[in-house]
Amino acid sequence: MSQTLRGKDLRGIGYPQGPVISIALEVMANHFPKHSRKDLLSLLGEVLDDPKRYINISPFEKIATALLPAPRNENEIDLPGEGINVEIFGSTYIEPGAVEQMQQAARLPVSVAGALMPDAHHGYGLPIGGVLATANAIIPYGVGVDIGCRMCLSVFDLPLETLHNKPDHFKRILNENTLFGAGKEFKKPIEHEVLDRKEFYESGLLRNLQATAARQLGTSGSGNHFVEFGIVEIKERDAILNLPAGNYLSLLSHSGSRALGANIAKHFTKKAKEKRVLPRGAADLAWFDLNEEEGIEYWRAMTLAGDYASACHDVIHRKIKEALGGTLLSKVENHHNFAWKEMHNGREVIVHRKGATPAGKNVLGIIPGSMTAPGYIVKGKGNISSLASASHGAGRTMSRTAALKILSRKELNELLQTSGVQLIGGGLDEAPPAYKNIDAVMQAQEELVTVVGKFVPKIVRME
Numbered sequence: 001m002s003q004t005l006r007g008k009d010l011r012g013i014g015y016p017q018g019p020v021i022s023i024a025l026e027v028m029a030n031h032f033p034k035h036s037r038k039d040l041l042s043l044l045g046e047v048l049d050d051p052k053r054y055i056n057i058s059p060f061e062k063i064a065t066a067l068l069p070a071p072r073n074e075n076e077i078d079l080p081g082e083g084i085n086v087e088i089f090g091s092t093y094i095e096p097g098a099v100e101q102m103q104q105a106a107r108l109p110v111s112v113a114g115a116l117m118p119d120a121h122h123g124y125g126l127p128i129g130g131v132l133a134t135a136n137a138i139i140p141y142g143v144g145v146d147i148g149c150r151m152c153l154s155v156f157d158l159p160l161e162t163l164h165n166k167p168d169h170f171k172r173i174l175n176e177n178t179l180f181g182a183g184k185e186f187k188k189p190i191e192h193e194v195l196d197r198k199e200f201y202e203s204g205l206l207r208n209l210q211a212t213a214a215r216q217l218g219t220s221g222s223g224n225h226f227v228e229f230g231i232v233e234i235k236e237r238d239a240i241l242n243l244p245a246g247n248y249l250s251l252l253s254h255s256g257s258r259a260l261g262a263n264i265a266k267h268f269t270k271k272a273k274e275k276r277v278l279p280r281g282a283a284d285l286a287w288f289d290l291n292e293e294e295g296i297e298y299w300r301a302m303t304l305a306g307d308y309a310s311a312c313h314d315v316i317h318r319k320i321k322e323a324l325g326g327t328l329l330s331k332v333e334n335h336h337n338f339a340w341k342e343m344h345n346g347r348e349v350i351v352h353r354k355g356a357t358p359a360g361k362n363v364l365g366i367i368p369g370s371m372t373a374p375g376y377i378v379k380g381k382g383n384i385s386s387l388a389s390a391s392h393g394a395g396r397t398m399s400r401t402a403a404l405k406i407l408s409r410k411e412l413n414e415l416l417q418t419s420g421v422q423l424i425g426g427g428l429d430e431a432p433p434a435y436k437n438i439d440a441v442m443q444a445q446e447e448l449v450t451v452v453g454k455f456v457p458k459i460v461r462m463e
Contacts, residue, residue, distance in 0.1 A: 138287060238453075
């Protein structure tokens with residue numbers, strides 16, 4: 001009797017994760033519809049053992065071709081067997097795939113120094129939580145798709161009891177002044193000086209993206225992007241943060257450069273891959289030299305996307321402050337998914353922080369937890385071994401797909417109730433168990449940052 005094969009059946013006999021899985025499933029379904037699962041796996045096992053033998057035997061040629069290494073491109077850049085040293089912080093909490101990706105990046109001929117943060121997990125190009133310094137080179141996928149993704153915290157002088165006594169008031173403010181989701185736009189664009197930047201009119205790519213950027217200004221994406229009210233706890237005054245000890249009603253947001261950044265990343269990554277051909281496992285690490293026209297163009301576009309992400313937060317916080325009333329006491333914000341020109345061991349380098357927080361000496365930043373776990377206001381220590389960086393959050397401990405399969409809405413609701421958090425939107429893929437323990441992650445980077453405040457979420461809005 002015919003039995004449907006699944007991807008895990010093929011992986012179970014040694015097929016690698018990738019396109020070959022779907023190719024093999026399609027071939028076997030089309031050509032052997034009445035064979036048993038045992039017979040199908042036996043045939044596939046034979047192809048796997050000797051794909052060269054089957055390269056011209058129908059119907060297995062597509063499977064065999066996908067199993068064999070891709071023909072070497074004559075322009076392919078060889079990578080050395082060993083690369084630069086990579087400092088790893090909190091290795092206990094980091095999946096092997098992220099470490100392997102970082103080691104691959106360490107082999108690039110332009111790499112100067114690298115570090116991996118304790119919230120790291122697998123991504124495209126650099127892992128999320130990867131920090132890489134390069135010599136006059138910029139890697140679009142070392143920055144990431146959501147260019148300039150950013151944290152922003154506003155601290156107000158409003159009484160805390162209103163947050164507890166009038167939750168519907170704060171929910172209404174979030175609903176009326178924020179917009180979430182992939183592709184979501186306001187019908188009427190909001191005016192902001194970032195939209196008048198000359199870069200939008202000097203590049204065909206950016207010119208075509210300006211209208212969408214205008215309509216998406218002040219919006220947030222999906223996934224782990226959020227805007228939330230909570231309580232900031234300050235135990236003692238810090239000279240940099242400059243807030244007296246006490247508890248404060250606060251607003252925290254996390255989002256990036258929306259369609260603008262995503263399209264810039266897609267456009268320039270394609271160009272980089274065409275310009276520098278790397279081995280298959282490292283292909284997403286293709287770079288531009290900053291003296292090249294493409295490198296100069298990407299740097300300008302990246303900078304604009306970062307400023308646009310900052311403007312999005314500015315709009316969100318300004319609108320909500322106007323709805324709240326009260327006085328703004330302090331504001332803390334920082335990019336991640338960006339690249340900076342910095343000095344390292346006496347030379348200028350390009351520091352890519354993909355999902356990593358800048359943590360230069362006395363530089364303030366925010367490291368969030370999850371929808372129920374606290375986040376932390378931190379002050380950088382300027383640690384050279386981490387390239388003056390820290391984690392950008394708790395980091396995922398399970399994929400979105402796994403979270404949707406494993407977790408239940410009942411479990412999430414119980415966690416929200418126990419934590420005293422009210423959630424607007426938000427899916428199981430963002431449930432707290434999908435994330436690492438933020439306090440363990442913070443402990444793993446005590447040599448990188450000093451905690452100067454704590455943010456406890458209370459009313460959270462996500463997609």
